Amino acid sequence: DIKGTSLRIILDSRGNKTVEATVILNSGAEGICSAPAGASTGATEVIPFRDGRAEESLNFFERNVRESLKGFNGFNQTGFDNLLKNIDGTENFSSMGGNVSTALSIALAKAVSKELGIPMYRYAGGNFRMKAPKPIGNVIGGGKHAINGTTFQEFLVSNDSSSFLEAIEVNALVHKRIGQKAKDIMKNVSIGVGDERAWVLSISDEQAMQLLKDSANEIAKEKKVKVYLGFDAAASSFYEKGKYVYKEKKRDQGEQIQYIIDAHKNYGFYYMEDPMDEADFEGHAEITKAIGKNALIVGDDLYTTNASRIRKGIETKATNGVLIKVNQIGTLTDTWDAVKTATSASMENVISHRSGETTDDFIAHLSLAFSSTFIKSGTIGGERLAKLNELVRLQEEIEH
Numbered sequence: 001d002i003k004g005t006s007l008r009i010i011l012d013s014r015g016n017k018t019v020e021a022t023v024i025l026n027s028g029a030e031g032i033c034s035a036p037a038g039a040s041t042g043a044t045e046v047i048p049f050r051d052g053r054a055e056e057s058l059n060f061f062e063r064n065v066r067e068s069l070k071g072f073n074g075f076n077q078t079g080f081d082n083l084l085k086n087i088d089g090t091e092n093f094s095s096m097g098g099n100v101s102t103a104l105s106i107a108l109a110k111a112v113s114k115e116l117g118i119p120m121y122r123y124a125g126g127n128f129r130m131k132a133p134k135p136i137g138n139v140i141g142g143g144k145h146a147i148n149g150t151t152f153q154e155f156l157v158s159n160d161s162s163s164f165l166e167a168i169e170v171n172a173l174v175h176k177r178i179g180q181k182a183k184d185i186m187k188n189v190s191i192g193v194g195d196e197r198a199w200v201l202s203i204s205d206e207q208a209m210q211l212l213k214d215s216a217n218e219i220a221k222e223k224k225v226k227v228y229l230g231f232d233a234a235a236s237s238f239y240e241k242g243k244y245v246y247k248e249k250k251r252d253q254g255e256q257i258q259y260i261i262d263a264h265k266n267y268g269f270y271y272m273e274d275p276m277d278e279a280d281f282e283g284h285a286e287i288t289k290a291i292g293k294n295a296l297i298v299g300d301d302l303y304t305t306n307a308s309r310i311r312k313g314i315e316t317k318a319t320n321g322v323l324i325k326v327n328q329i330g331t332l333t334d335t336w337d338a339v340k341t342a343t344s345a346s347m348e349n350v351i352s353h354r355s356g357e358t359t360d361d362f363i364a365h366l367s368l369a370f371s372s373t374f375i376k377s378g379t380i381g382g383e384r385l386a387k388l389n390e391l392v393r394l395q396e397e398i399e400h
């Protein structure tokens, strides 16, 4: 049973306040989890903090949550997650804050795993596979993660190396190569990185695509691996009054669909996340129909890890992939529900970090529990590598 829970405020990688929960069982087994934070959040995500403030959520926890969790059977993860929802009493965790429920829910799973003496991936979901996912990470960034970057939020890279260590190294090498090339192209211009440490360059989206392709090709040759290209357009973040607003021009729905299909054809993009606005299931479906056989179209803001939205995506054939972020839905149980819904329709899932992160590595474990095709967690930076390096360790354990 649960002996006690506590909650504290810590800082995330952007220097913003977030929450960290501790759950202690009667046996003394302890689980700690901190919640990340998004910048380009989906409209249908749960609310991260009560009144938008970590302090308000902490107060709510002290007043209404802590006592109610005492003595609860820790092995009943679903019951615990439902209890959190009942205490909250809203549809979107706006009383407690979805970051509080996320931290508590995952902290419980960690505590129980510890009590059982097994790693968390063997406990969470109960359907782990003995194969590491492929890392996918952003190397050029813009949108809401940067100042004056590209219109697309993320240009991503992945590769087919079966060694997870080599796979993350290849991604990091592409990141490095892009930096070197950018230095040559943009003489006497300062270059920086965005929230997830992808390069922020004042170039057009097409120039970014070419730079990505050239750099990836070079590294692929040098390291003798196949490199996959991707992007997260995060299209809702530049969708205004029915148009996709780029620096140079505006595109309507039909033009945006064609632009995405052309990007796939001209640059060989395999992974394409949120290419259309988050309300546009039909637009996504047109893209998937056109190129879904050769590419993974992934819904992030489109689904917000919500099983009923994923069901709508299945019915409308909107995408063949889904992004998974626990704090978009607020509990491990509902996240698992989203994954099962997607998997039952042969949709691939991609477990993901948020742009504001902590050093917590729980998504590394969930990537195995959920049999994720990819783990999206950047390419460099301590809070990104906390997850990736954990998978280097876990791969030793599962594949040997």
Ligand code: PGA
Pocket: 037, 038, 039, 040, 041, 042, 153, 232, 234, 300, 352, 353, 354, 355, 356
């Ligand atoms: P967020 O964005 O964490 O800032 O919401 C990441 C993404 O869109 O994948």
Ligand code: ZN
Pocket: 232, 234, 273, 274, 300, 301, 323
């Ligand atoms: Zn996204």
